Amino acid sequence: MNLILIGFGNVGRALTYILWEKGDRLKGLKLNINVTGIFKSDGGFIDHNGLKLGEILEKGKQHQSWVPEASPLSYIAELPCDVVIEMTPTNVKNGEPGVSFIRKALEEGKDVVTSNKGPLVVSMKELLSLADKKGCFFFYEATVGAAIPIFTVAREFLKHDRILCIEGILNGTTNYILSRMSEDKVSFDDALREAQEMGYAEADPTYDVEGIDAACKLVILANGLMNMNKHLSDVEIEGISRVTPEMIELAEEEGYLVKHIAYLDEEKMEVAPRLVPKNSPLTVGGTFNVITINTELSGSLTFIGKGAGPRETASAILADVITIANKRGGIKSG
Amino acid sequence: MARPEGGSMRVKIKFNLVDEPGQLLKALRPIAEFGGNVREISHLREEKRGNMLPVAVTFDVKDLDQLFRIRDAVEATGIQVASIEPLMEFHRKVVIMVGHVFATNIKDTIDRVLERGVMVRRLVARIKSAEDVSTVKIVLEADSSEKLESTLRVLKKVAVEKNLFIAWS
Numbered sequence: 461m462n463l464i465l466i467g468f469g470n471v472g473r474a475l476t477y478i479l480w481e482k483g484d485r486l487k488g489l490k491l492n493i494n495v496t497g498i499f500k501s502d503g504g505f506i507d508h509n510g511l512k513l514g515e516i517l518e519k520g521k522q523h524q525s526w527v528p529e530a531s532p533l534s535y536i537a538e539l540p541c542d543v544v545i546e547m548t549p550t551n552v553k554n555g556e557p558g559v560s561f562i563r564k565a566l567e568e569g570k571d572v573v574t575s576n577k578g579p580l581v582v583s584m585k586e587l588l589s590l591a592d593k594k595g596c597f598f599f600y601e602a603t604v605g606a607a608i609p610i611f612t613v614a615r616e617f618l619k620h621d622r623i624l625c626i627e628g629i630l631n632g633t634t635n636y637i638l639s640r641m642s643e644d645k646v647s648f649d650d651a652l653r654e655a656q657e658m659g660y661a662e663a664d665p666t667y668d669v670e671g672i673d674a675a676c677k678l679v680i681l682a683n684g685l686m687n688m689n690k691h692l693s694d695v696e697i698e699g700i701s702r703v704t705p706e707m708i709e710l711a712e713e714e715g716y717l718v719k720h721i722a723y724l725d726e727e728k729m730e731v732a733p734r735l736v737p738k739n740s741p742l743t744v745g746g747t748f749n750v751i752t753i754n755t756e757l758s759g760s761l762t763f764i765g766k767g768a769g770p771r772e773t774a775s776a777i778l779a780d781v782i783t784i785a786n787k788r789g790g791i792k793s794g
Numbered sequence: 795m796a797r798p799e800g801g802s803m804r805v806k807i808k809f810n811l812v813d814e815p816g817q818l819l820k821a822l823r824p825i826a827e828f829g830g831n832v833r834e835i836s837h838l839r840e841e842k843r844g845n846m847l848p849v850a851v852t853f854d855v856k857d858l859d860q861l862f863r864i865r866d867a868v869e870a871t872g873i874q875v876a877s878i879e880p881l882m883e884f885h886r887k888v889v890i891m892v893g894h895v896f897a898t899n900i901k902d903t904i905d906r907v908l909e910r911g912v913m914v915r916r917l918v919a920r921i922k923s924a925e926d927v928s929t930v931k932i933v934l935e936a937d938s939s940e941k942l943e944s945t946l947r948v949l950k951k952v953a954v955e956k957n958l959f960i961a962w963s
Contacts, residue, residue, distance in 0.1 A: 702959035706920040706929035707890050711961070713918075714888045714933070718961055735888055735963035 461785050462510075462540040464497040464570075466532045466561050467547030471575050471602075472498070473517070474770035475545065475777055480513035491785050496539040497532065501548075504530035508540060532561055537568045542788070543781055546574040552676055552692060555582030566590045566598065571788075573780040575602035575773050577676045581692055584683045597784045600684070602776035604630065604677040605749045608765040609779065614685050614753070622756040623685050625725035630677040632747030632767040633661045633668040634700050634720040638733075639745040642708050642717055648701060660747055660768075670699035671720065671731040678722045678729055685753070690729060698732040711735050717743050804833065804881040805861060806852045810874045813847040817873075822851065824867030830855050848876060854884075886915070886963075887934045887942045889949060893958035895930045896921070903956065904932070907949045912936040 465472055479486070479493055486493055494510040505516050505525040516523050536544060544565035548558050558579040565572045566587065574580070579587060580600055591598035601611050605628075614623065629635050633655055640651040652669065655661035667673050675695040682688040700720050711718050716735035719742060723730045736742050741762040744750045749767025754760050766772050811817040818835070825832060834852040841848045855861045865875055895903070896919075904914060916933040936942045946962055953960045 698959070702892055703961070704892050704927070704929050707892055707961060710890050710918060710920065710929060710931040711888070714931070714963075716888060716963055733961040735890065735961055737963075 461491060461493050461542050461781070463493060463495045463781070464499070464532065464536060464539060464541045464544045464565075465495060465547065466499045466544065467549075467576075468498055468500045469547070469549065470770040471773045471777070472547045475547070475774035476513050476517060478771070478774050478778060480517065489782065491782060493781075494540075496541060497535050499530065499532040499535070503528040504532065504535065506530060506535065506539065533564050536561075536564050536570065541570055543571045543573060543784055545777055545781070546572060546576055546579070547777070548576055549578075550576055550676075551578040552581050552672065555579040559583050559587070562587055562598070563590065566594050566596050569594050569596060571597040571599075571784050573599050573602075573777050573784070575600075575777055577603045577673075577680060580680045580683070581676045584680065585689050588683075597787065599780035599783065600680065601780050602773045603680050605751055605763070605765060605767050606769060606772035607776045607779075608749060608751060608763045608767070609776070610681070610751050610753070610763055611684055612779065612783065613761075613763070618755060618758065621758050623753050624756060625723070625754045626678075626681050626685065626751065627721055627723045627742065627754075628751035629719055629742065629744060629749055630674040630722045630731075630751070630767065631668050631671075631720065632749055633665065634671070634674070635744070635749070635767075636660050636747045637669070638700060638703065638708075638718055638720060641703065641705060642712070643745065645705060647705060648703055669701050671697040674720065674722045674731045675729075678724055678731060681722075681751075682724050682729060686724070686726070695729045695731060697730075700733050703733055712738075719743065802854050802856055802886060803858075803861075803883050804852065804854050806850050806879045806881055807865070807868075808838075808848055808850045808876040808879075809868070810846045810876050811849050813842065813845050818849060820871050821849065821868055821873050824871065825851065825853055825864050828860060828864045828867060830860070830864050852881065882937060884935050884937055885939045885942050887936075887946065888931060888963040889934065889946070889960055890929060890931045890962075891953065891958045891960050892929050893927050893953075893956065895919070895928050895958060897924075898956040898958065900930065903949075903952055903958075906952055907945050909941060909945060911938065911941050912945050 498505040504527055505511050506527050507525045546558055546561050555578040558576040562572050562579050636655050637651040640646050675697045678695055679690050682690040708718050715738050717738055718733055719736045721734040742750055744764050750764045752762040809821050830853040832853045836850045838848040913935055914932055915935045918931045921928040
């Protein structure tokens with residue numbers, strides 16, 4: 461199976477490393493993976509016969525396969541490729557450059573796997589219907605909750621069922637901050653500073669702290685699991701920057717924890733600080749994510765896992781690739 | 795959050811107690827032990843027969859299991875349970891507001907959001923100074939969850955208008 465990787469940041473590197481390190485395990489699954497292109501914003505590593513991943517990780521742009529200014533848009537059609545893996549940075553305004561790469565890949569009849577929320581938040585329905593029209597798979601497990609296999613479970617095991625509502629904690633940074641405020645009585649500012657020092661929060665934490673990241677994931681869940689056509693503007697969003705230690709204390713007196721909960725049903729989509737009973741499965745701590753889906757027949761199902769991290773995200777991507785390989789009956793011609 | 799934790803039931807149990815000191819405590823202890831929340835105690839002196847004094851205790855339990863555990867524990871002490879009467883099912887929602895809750899007229903906030911059948915069971919405030927924001931908890935109770943949801947919808951609008959930050963159960 462030939463792959464093209466677009467994006468060589470933390471996730472792209474982690475995936476490359478796993479493909480290199482776990483090559484034997486993948487062969488044990490009768491999956492012979494060959495990467496023919498890895499693209500960054502300023503060029504790409506290209507080899508029609510398959511890149512030597514270990515060497516690329518070691519040498520970077522010094523590697524002989526490096527082609528400056530090479531764009532995936534020119535190479536997707538040319539290189540041997542079954543699946544395009546799109547891992548460029550998230551842009552929730554217009555989804556670019558991810559939308560163009562995914563669109564091009566689907567138009568060329570390639571299956572696509574992405575970890576990038578941007579294209580899904582902006583153009584999910586369009587891209588899914590293009591995939592359908594072209595007979596391609598378009599999977600995005602890594603976009604919500606990293607390695608939590610929520611879309612796979614719904615797709616493979618809940619076809620007969622109907623999802624009524626979804627709630628959960630979809631952002632590890634805000635959960636870390638609220639957990640620290642609750643467990644160790646630190647202020648919001650101190651907890652945020654700590655999250656930044658630990659690398660959980662960005663220098664500009666707005667995207668996480670104000671609930672935009674969680675809202676994006678909620679949109680993907682709505683469209684992906686409940687067949688809706690929602691956009692970011694459909695989500696009522698309240699961040700956690702105004703949570704006070706007193707709020708946490710008063711909540712605890714009633715047996716509640718303050719958690720940043722994303723909620724979705726047929727009538728509303730909401731990301732807001734909520735009071736969650738201490739014995740609820742939603743009260744996971746640290747940077748953990750949790751997703752509960754309430755269904756008509758299966759009742760309530762809850763999934764907990766690390767919601768971020770390059771290896772976890774890369775693992776979800778690889779799981780999607782393996783699913784595609786299985787559905788294609790092994791190897792599709794390039 | 796549509797989950798059973800928000801709901802509860804209120805019951806009135808009538809005990810026949812020997813009219814002597816310590817008997818009531820003996821009946822109340824299992825209620826507290828198994829998590830019942832006592833609301834009211836009435837001595838029914840007009841119904842006294844000989845040395846037996848009927849006492850009615852009204853309390854809240856989460857569900858029937860909890861109620862039966864309490865009943866069994868009371869009977870195990872030798873006290874006779876004469877009757878159990880369900881009073882009503884009620885629903886509870888806790889809302890915590892952060893902001894200039896008092897400067898923006900908390901009475902007006904509450905008056906605007908409460909509808910018939912919804913009551914403020916408890917209000918707790920943490921105030922630092924007149925300049926600082928305060929944090930106020932309101933425990934709302936109602937005979938239906940729909941009424942609480944409708945109260946919350948109005949409260950959200952008022953909160954936006956008054957720049958109050960809220961979290962709710």
